[in-house]
Amino acid sequence: MIETKGLRKSFKSRQGRETKTVEAVRGVDLFVQPGEIFGFLGPNGAGKTTTLRMLATLIEPDDGEATVAGADLRKDPGEVRRRIGYVAQGGTTWDEVSAREELVLHARMYGISKVEAQRRAVRALDAFQLTEYADRKCKTYSGGQRRRVDIALGIIHEPKVLFLDEPTTGLDPQSRAHMWDEIRRLRAEGITIFVTTHYLEEADALCDRMAIMDHGLIVAEGTPAELKREISGDVVTVGLNGSTPKVAELFDTEPYIKKLETVDDGLRLYVDEGATVIPLILRKLDGAGIALGSIELHRPSLDDVFLEKTGRSLRES
Amino acid sequence: MKPFRDTWLIFQRQTLLILRNPVWLIIGVLQPLYFLLLFGPLLKDALPVSNAAEAYRIFVPGLLVMLAMFGAMFTGFGLIAELRAGVIERSRVTPISRIALMLGRALRDVATLLVQALLITLLAIPFGLTVHIGNLLLAFLMLGLIGVMMSAASNALALKLKTEDALAPFMNGLAQPLLLLSGILLPLTGWLATVAKFNPFAWAVDASRALFAGNAGDPKVWQSLLILGVLTVAALMWAGRSFARGVR
Numbered sequence: 001m002i003e004t005k006g007l008r009k010s011f012k013s014r015q016g017r018e019t020k021t022v023e024a025v026r027g028v029d030l031f032v033q034p035g036e037i038f039g040f041l042g043p044n045g046a047g048k049t050t051t052l053r054m055l056a057t058l059i060e061p062d063d064g065e066a067t068v069a070g071a072d073l074r075k076d077p078g079e080v081r082r083r084i085g086y087v088a089q090g091g092t093t094w095d096e097v098s099a100r101e102e103l104v105l106h107a108r109m110y111g112i113s114k115v116e117a118q119r120r121a122v123r124a125l126d127a128f129q130l131t132e133y134a135d136r137k138c139k140t141y142s143g144g145q146r147r148r149v150d151i152a153l154g155i156i157h158e159p160k161v162l163f164l165d166e167p168t169t170g171l172d173p174q175s176r177a178h179m180w181d182e183i184r185r186l187r188a189e190g191i192t193i194f195v196t197t198h199y200l201e202e203a204d205a206l207c208d209r210m211a212i213m214d215h216g217l218i219v220a221e222g223t224p225a226e227l228k229r230e231i232s233g234d235v236v237t238v239g240l241n242g243s244t245p246k247v248a249e250l251f252d253t254e255p256y257i258k259k260l261e262t263v264d265d266g267l268r269l270y271v272d273e274g275a276t277v278i279p280l281i282l283r284k285l286d287g288a289g290i291a292l293g294s295i296e297l298h299r300p301s302l303d304d305v306f307l308e309k310t311g312r313s314l315r316e317s
Numbered sequence: 318m319k320p321f322r323d324t325w326l327i328f329q330r331q332t333l334l335i336l337r338n339p340v341w342l343i344i345g346v347l348q349p350l351y352f353l354l355l356f357g358p359l360l361k362d363a364l365p366v367s368n369a370a371e372a373y374r375i376f377v378p379g380l381l382v383m384l385a386m387f388g389a390m391f392t393g394f395g396l397i398a399e400l401r402a403g404v405i406e407r408s409r410v411t412p413i414s415r416i417a418l419m420l421g422r423a424l425r426d427v428a429t430l431l432v433q434a435l436l437i438t439l440l441a442i443p444f445g446l447t448v449h450i451g452n453l454l455l456a457f458l459m460l461g462l463i464g465v466m467m468s469a470a471s472n473a474l475a476l477k478l479k480t481e482d483a484l485a486p487f488m489n490g491l492a493q494p495l496l497l498l499s500g501i502l503l504p505l506t507g508w509l510a511t512v513a514k515f516n517p518f519a520w521a522v523d524a525s526r527a528l529f530a531g532n533a534g535d536p537k538v539w540q541s542l543l544i545l546g547v548l549t550v551a552a553l554m555w556a557g558r559s560f561a562r563g564v565r
Contacts, residue, residue, distance in 0.1 A: 056410055059562075081412045092407040094399070096334055108326055109411040111319070153407065 001161055001192040002032035002055065007064035009050050024050040026216035027064065032161075032194060032209075037187050039207030039224075040196040041302075043310060047216040048196045049089070049165060055194070056086040056163050069160040069192075082110065085154035085191075089165040092150050095139035099130050099149045102138065103156055110157040117156075124152040128182065144175030151182060155191065162186060164195040168202060180206050200302040214310040227305045233258060234274035236281060239266040239294035250288055256280060266293065274299065320414040327413075327421020328428075335429060346433040349384045353377070353441060356502070363503065370445020377441040378456065378525035379501035381434050385460040386499075386518060388430035389467035390492060392422065393475030393484055400479065415561040419553070423468035427461045434460055452528040459521060459528075459542060466549040469556035476559040517544050 007028040010021050025047040032038045042048045053059045055068055057077040066073035069083035093102050100121050107117035125131045128148040133141060138149065147167065154162055167183070168176040183206060187193055197203055203210050204224045211221040220227055240247055248262050251269065256277045259270035271277045274297040285292055335342055360372040399405050408418055434457060438446065448456075471488070478484045496502075498509065499518040513519040524541030527533070 058406065058409060078412050081410060084410070086407075086410040088403050088406050090401075090403050092403040094334075094402055094404050096337060097330075101330075101333075105326065105330055106407070106411070109323070109408060109413040111412070157411075 001034040001036075002030060002038075002066070002068050002194060004028055004030045004055070004066040005064055007051065007054060007066055008062045009047075009054060009059065010062060023216055025054070025061075028213070028216075028218055030211060030218065030221075032192060034160075034192055035187065035190060036208040037183065037193045037195060037206055039203040039210035040194065040213065041198075041200070041203055041210060041306070042196075042213035046213045046310075048213055051213070052086075052163055052165055052194070052196060056084060057081055058086075082157070083160050085157070085159040085162040087150045087154040087162070087164050087167060089169065091146060092153060093138040093146060096137055098135045098137055099141075099152070100125060100134045102149065102153060106153045107156045112157065120156055124156055128152045142175075144171055144178060147171060147175070147179065148182065151179075151186075155186065159191065161192045161194060164193065166196055166198060169198060176202070200306065204302050212306060212309050219309045220305065224302060228300045228302065230305070233270060233272040234300070235298040236269040236271055236274050236278060237263075237266060237294075237296040237298065238269065238281065238285075238292070239296070241265075241291060241293050247285070247288075247290055250284060250290075251281075254280075254284070320417050320420075323414040323417030324420045324424065327417055328424045331422055331425035332428065335425065342429055342433070345384070345388050345429065346436055348387065349380050349433070349437050350440070352380055352383070353437065353444075357444065368445075373441055373444045373446050374529060375526060377437070377444075377446050378529040379499070379522045381437060381456065381460060382463065382499065382518060382521045382525050383496065383501050384434055384437060385430050385463040386467060386495065387492065388433060389423070389426040389464045390471055390488060392426050392468045393471035393488070394481055396422070396472050396475040397479065397481055397484065400475075409560075416553070416557040419469060419472055419556045419560045422472060423465045423553075423556075426468040427464040430460060430464045431457055446529070448529050449531055452531060452533050455533060455538070456525050456528040459524060459545060462542070462545040462549050463518070463521060466545065466552045469549070469552035473552070473556035473559045476556075476562070517541075517548055520544055 007025060008023070009025040010023045013020050013022050028047075028051055040048055040052070050059070054061050055066060055073065057073065057080050061074065068080045071079035071083055073080055093099070103121035103124055104114070104117045107120050108114065112120070125134045128151065130145065130148060130152065133145060138146060141149065151164070151167065154164070164183070168179050171179060180202070183193060183195065195207070207224060209221070209223050210227070211218050212227075213219065220230075222230070238247075245262065248260060248267060251257050251260055251267070256271055257269050258272065261268040261270075269281065278295065278297065282292070282295070357373060357376055358369070360366075360376050361369045364372050364375060366372045366375070396405070405418070409415075438448070438453070474487065475484055478487065495516060495518055498505070498513045498516045499522050500513060501522055505513050505519070520537065520541040523537045524535070527535035527537050532538075
């Protein structure tokens, strides 16, 4: 649904008298399948938004090719515009008009007739549970309501692909969960969704596949599970009461242990898949008559993936 | 057809917003009104005229040009607010005609200033202003051109500068000399008159005065319309390109 090859963009920035060229995007290859939610992660300044804005026809790439929803981005941006929706990060509505007025106008900007635009606005208001506030001014809406209007505007012309730039930033946890449901509902309707986010748990919960961008390049791409597996597998922490070195010997020869660390009050066992080896570990301990203090399974989080791929945690970037 | 439909769409929305909150429409008409009431009476003695009515016949046509200049000159501030709200970006991802985004807003400014100009003209009649309807329409056409030109230029600058802090000093720095060198307030003499030859608004003021005096055949009229026409087209092209910003 989206395919890019060697997409590039650099900006000139002036600092004092010197003009510096900043390479924001340095050759991005992406492949997004129809009907999936594709997450796009990266630290601030990684080039995410620049890539997104290029794909949404808002800025022209310096180099590279892209096909978006079957239309050539560089040769036919007008056709791309007809087939995509784009919801910017900071909001898209005007204070002094109502959601209904915004929806009707926006639909008409796509060349849709007035009557049809009004019909679609009614449907969209209903789908996004906005009917109750439909004729109040946008400035009276809550953050979550206003965000729903933004999304409703993005899909009023029934696009094949919807670009969402940090759709949940600034929302409270409840509105965020609500937004995830909306996004999943859009996928169920057959819209391919390309979403940037800062929240790893969001990417994990929401995205079918994702890419991590850093310094203008894609550094990892895959399903959240694949990316996590790529890291180092799971960690099983076994809590013991004393006699740690002896127990460590016990596991030295076991084939399913990739790496073993002794810690103060137990062991850290690095394994491929925790769920399948925990029973084996328990049986082994039981057989040797060792009393178990605790056992914990730690699966690598996307933050671990992020740390490995970009050298920093997303939370600190 | 599409650019016309799209322009109409933007114009409708923008006009709706003005009607919903007409405070700026009123503020816009206050400035020329103050000049009419608080400055006009001084002109009888300052100008080589025999009575107040004659002074108003010279002053009001210039005042209307001032209204057109200033009415549209600061429209860029509204655009910056729209940029910040994300409304412009939202429009730019749709296939709407790029020129329509700008033209719809410029026409809103023209409509606003023509309403204001009509109001000032009507208010000036009791003071002794006289005008032939055909000449008035021609004068309003000229005001409309000034409006489109200033609106387009202001919007193009707003898109370039992007903040009110940058736009405000720029606009003020431009507005004052253009006003003082237009001969609206007092007739220009000496070297100021020479410099004013390069000020398109000085031409517009002369043409406006000629029209209100009933001399539609005065060469200043067609010259002024030509100058303003060319500048308007140039401003439209500049602003249209800014709205498209490198994207077809």
